[in-house]
Amino acid sequence: MRIAVLESPLDLGPVVGAVVGIDRGGLVTFTGLVRRKGRIPDVVRLEYEAYRTMAEKVLEQIADEIEREIGGARVAIHHRVGSLAVGEAAVVVAAAAPHRAEAFTACRAAIDRLKQRAPIWKKEIGESGAAWIEDCC
Amino acid sequence: MRIAVLESPLDLGPVVGAVVGIDRGGLVTFTGLVRRKGRIPDVVRLEYEAYRTMAEKVLEQIADEIEREIGGARVAIHHRVGSLAVGEAAVVVAAAAPHRAEAFTACRAAIDRLKQRAPIWKKEIGESGAAWIEDCC
Amino acid sequence: MRVTILYFANLRERRGAASDLLDLPPGGDVAMALATIAKLHPGIAAQLPHAQVAVNLALVAATTPLSDGDELALIPPVSGGAS
């Protein structure tokens, strides 16, 4: 599955499996993990909410765009929703390409565009309060 | 194990496990895979040879350098030696950092420096001949 | 005509609901839907200008006409991924 919005824990295996191939020698993955130190101190968990149908469509568009822009590249993106503890993965991206430079470029473009465009929101829940995080670092 | 030169198949799990932590929200990995299309046509396998003691020392130095240069980053590198079939991983690198930009920079720096400095060589074995590959793409 | 309005994140919390069914006169557009929502739910009126609008999963301008059965989603500033 190249694109998915899932409630279950994420793993690199499926996104990697969706992009590898005998003509692609470079494989880059990105994993976004919930940090202890968020906008509020001592984050306990993050709640991710998605407009799921649109998020899947937008992630598909992002992967398609990048594959068109970067010859020979393949991109897969899985995003998690629901309640995540510190250390859990919120998103995994894999990009494979003939050589490593394009694989790095494709992976970076996928996560950057996801953050700008995917209708997904997160709320930090800490010991001293909660806050919707409006943009991301 | 942060640094290793191994004869057995590589996996992302151990390098990822060596770099993750609750203050590092961005995790980038690179995997270099044997391609069908090398310098010679129809590559069947690659033979990797290392000056193992020095390679381990150089990879350790590279990881140390990058961790010094990029605050909060952690880097792990495993390289395989021996005979690899098309599609097998020759090298896996993981870099984790507080945010994604530094994680991408650290991972890219690690594989670039490895290719420049690690005393590791590869020979392409194809249907029509064999060749030591002197530099890399 | 009737359109479905979807709320997410802080808009959903302030509205106290994930969706509404909104009746609009024929020929109504996105701007009219937003004005109607602001009137019915003054608690989110100040946030509406900060939201993008998607109709049937695609971002649209305020002048886009609506049709019966459309799904209009209010998209507050997004923040997927992690750090």
Added chain:
Amino acid sequence: MRVTILYFANLRERRGAASDLLDLPPGGDVAMALATIAKLHPGIAAQLPHAQVAVNLALVAATTPLSDGDELALIPPVSGGAS
């Protein structure tokens, strides 16, 4: 004094061995070791100027003095990783 010489990749293949033991006069340096190797093994003499030299795992210059028991490795241009 005696130093160990290590050959890799195409140098190892052309030399037909992965290592040699080389006897040098006291006070010998890397340049002297290279000249001796070129004389003993003319088949790799042309390649030697393209190799870097490591003594005891660290890259060194040709003027570096050698000591008994040193490990001198000839490092042809490297190419780790994959594509």
